[in-house]
Amino acid sequence: MLGNIAKVSIKESLSARLLLFTIFFVLVAEIVIYVPSIANFRNTWLEQKLAEADIAILVVEAAPDYMVSRMLADELLTSTENYSITRRLSEEDMQALMIVNKYEVAERFDLKEISWLQSVKDAFGTLFKMNKTEYLIEVTGPATGEGNGDVTIVFDEQLLYADMLEYSLNIVILSIVISLFVAALLYYNLSKLLVRPIQNITENMIAFRRAPEDMTKKFKPDDRDDEIGVVMHELAHMQEDIRKALNQKNHLAKLGGAISNINHDLRNMLSSAQLVSDHLNTIDDPVVQQLAPRFVKAIDRAIRLCEHTLEYGGAQAEELNLRTFDLHNLVDEVSTSLGLLDDSKIHLHNNIKEGQKLTADNDQIFRVLMNICRNAVQAIGESGNITITGTQSDDDITIDISDDALGIPEKIKENLFQPFKTGSRGGTGLGLAISKEIITAHGGTLDLVDSSPKGSTFRIVLPLHH
Numbered sequence: 001m002l003g004n005i006a007k008v009s010i011k012e013s014l015s016a017r018l019l020l021f022t023i024f025f026v027l028v029a030e031i032v033i034y035v036p037s038i039a040n041f042r043n044t045w046l047e048q049k050l051a052e053a054d055i056a057i058l059v060v061e062a063a064p065d066y067m068v069s070r071m072l073a074d075e076l077l078t079s080t081e082n083y084s085i086t087r088r089l090s091e092e093d094m095q096a097l098m099i100v101n102k103y104e105v106a107e108r109f110d111l112k113e114i115s116w117l118q119s120v121k122d123a124f125g126t127l128f129k130m131n132k133t134e135y136l137i138e139v140t141g142p143a144t145g146e147g148n149g150d151v152t153i154v155f156d157e158q159l160l161y162a163d164m165l166e167y168s169l170n171i172v173i174l175s176i177v178i179s180l181f182v183a184a185l186l187y188y189n190l191s192k193l194l195v196r197p198i199q200n201i202t203e204n205m206i207a208f209r210r211a212p213e214d215m216t217k218k219f220k221p222d223d224r225d226d227e228i229g230v231v232m233h234e235l236a237h238m239q240e241d242i243r244k245a246l247n248q249k250n251h252l253a254k255l256g257g258a259i260s261n262i263n264h265d266l267r268n269m270l271s272s273a274q275l276v277s278d279h280l281n282t283i284d285d286p287v288v289q290q291l292a293p294r295f296v297k298a299i300d301r302a303i304r305l306c307e308h309t310l311e312y313g314g315a316q317a318e319e320l321n322l323r324t325f326d327l328h329n330l331v332d333e334v335s336t337s338l339g340l341l342d343d344s345k346i347h348l349h350n351n352i353k354e355g356q357k358l359t360a361d362n363d364q365i366f367r368v369l370m371n372i373c374r375n376a377v378q379a380i381g382e383s384g385n386i387t388i389t390g391t392q393s394d395d396d397i398t399i400d401i402s403d404d405a406l407g408i409p410e411k412i413k414e415n416l417f418q419p420f421k422t423g424s425r426g427g428t429g430l431g432l433a434i435s436k437e438i439i440t441a442h443g444g445t446l447d448l449v450d451s452s453p454k455g456s457t458f459r460i461v462l463p464l465h466h
C-alpha cells in the first residue's frame with residue numbers, strides 16, 4: 001500500500017515542491033528588498049565620507065590665512081583616503097586640500113540632486129564596473145553648518161566597491177539563512193497540516209479500493225474542523241455507507257443464488273407432480289374429478305412461479321443475442337401464442353408497418369411483448385382490443401401497446417416495475433420487472449405512459465443502432 005505512495009518521486013512530491021517554492025519566494029522577496037537597500041547603503045556611505053572630509057577640512061579654517069603645511073595636508077588626505085577635499089561656502093569663501101600629483105577624475109556625482117532611481121542605477125554602476133583600479137570619482141554633497149555650502153571629494157571608487165561588495169555578500173548569506181529557516185518552518189507546518197493528512201487519506205483510499213469489505217481498514221478521521229477535517233469525515237462516512245451497501249448486496253446476491261437453486265429443484269419436483277396430476281383426470285371417481293382441476297391449476301401456478309423467479313434471477317446475467325428481425329411478424333407471433341386468433345373476442349391490432357426492421361434480441365423482445373400483452377389480456381377479461389403501434393425516428397423506435405381494459409389501480413402503479421410487489425390473481429408480479437430489465441439492457445426504456453378507466457398504454461423506446 002505504501003509502495004504506491006512512495007512511487008511519487010521526490011521531485012513530484014508535494015512536500016518537496018512546497019520546500020522549493022518557499023525558498024524561491026523568500027529569495028525573490030530578498031532581491032526586491034536588496035535593490036533599494038544597496039542604493040541606500042551607497043548613499044549613506046558617501047554621506048559619511050563627505051562628513052569626514054568636512055571635519056578634516058575644518059582644520060584649514062583654524063589655520064592662519066587658511067594655510068596649512070603640505071605635510072598636514074597630506075596627512076589629512078591620507079587619513080580620510082581622499083585625493084582632494086574642497087569646501088565651498090560661497091564663490092569667495094573656498095578651502096581646498098589636494099594632493100600634489102596630478103590625477104584624473106573618471107566620473108562625477110552630485111548627491112544634492114539625485115533621484116531614487118538614479119541612486120539605484122549608480123549603485124549597480126559601482127558594483128558592475130569593469131575597470132576597478134584607479135577609478136577616481138568626484139562626489140559633491142552639502143556641507144555642514146549654515147548656508148548652502150557644499151563639500152566635494154575625490155577618491156578611488158575601489159573603497160566604495162569593497163564595502164558594497166561586503167554588504168551584498170552579507171545580504172546574500174542572510175537571505176539564504178532566512179529562506180532556509182522560513183522554508184523549514186513552513187515545510188514542517190504544511191506537512192503536518194496538509195501533506196501528511198493527504199497521504200493518510202490517499203493510503204486509505206487505495207486500501208479501500210483493494211478491499212472495500214475489510215473492516216480493519218476503517219478510516220479514522222483526525223479531530224479537526226477545517227477543510228481537511230471535513231474531507232476526512234466525509235470520506236469516513238462515504239466508506240461506511242459503501243461498505244454497508246456492498247455487504248448488503250453480497251448478502252442479497254448469495255440469498256438470490258440460494259433461492260435460484262431451490263427454485264430449480266422445486267420446479268423439477270413440481271414437474272414430476274404435474275405428470276402424476278395429469279393422470280388424475282383419467283380416474284373415474286366423482287370426488288377426484290371434482291378436486292383434480294383445482295389441483296392441476298395449483299401445480300401449474302407453482303411451476304410458473306418457479307420459472308418466472310428463475311427467469312428474473314437469470315435476466316441480468318444473460319448476454320444479448322442481437323440480430324435484425326421483422327417486428328411486424330414478431331407481433332403476429334405474440335398474437336398467435338396468446339391464442340388471439342381471428343375469431344377470438346379479444347382482438348390484437350398489429351399496426352406495426354409491414355417489414356419494419358429491428359435489431360435486438362428476438363427472444364427477449366418476444367418475452368417482453370408477451371408479458372405486456374398477457375397482462376392486457378388478463379385485464380380485459382371477456383372481450384376488448386389491444387393495439388400495437390410503431391413509430392420510427394432517426395435514432396430509435398417507439399412501440400406503444402394500448403388496451404381498452406379498466407386501467408391499472410393506483411395502488412399498484414407505484415411499484416408496477418418492482419419485482420414481487422404487484423402480483424395478483426395468480427400472477428407473480430415479475431412480468432413487468434423482467435420486461436423493464438430486458439429493455440434497459442437493450443439501452444431503451446419501458447414506461448406506463450397512460451392509464452385510465454378507459455385503458456392503459458405501455459411505451460417501449462428502443463435504439464435502432466447499437
Ligand SMILES: Nc1ncnc2c1ncn2[C@@H]1O[C@H](COP(=O)(O)OP(=O)(O)OP(=O)(O)O)[C@@H](O)[C@H]1O
Pocket residue numbers: 308371375376379403405406407408409412416422423424426427428429430431432433456
Ligand atoms: N394492461 C393492464 N391493465 C390493468 N392492469 C395491469 C395491466 N398490466 C399490468 N397490470 C397490473 O400490474 C400488475 C403487475 O404486472 P406483472 O406482469 O408485473 O405481474 P403479474 O402479471 O401479476 O405476474 P406475472 O406476469 O409475473 O405472471 C398485474 O398484476 C396487474 O394487476
Ligand SMILES: [Mg+2]
Pocket residue numbers: 371374375427431432
Ligand atoms: Mg404479467
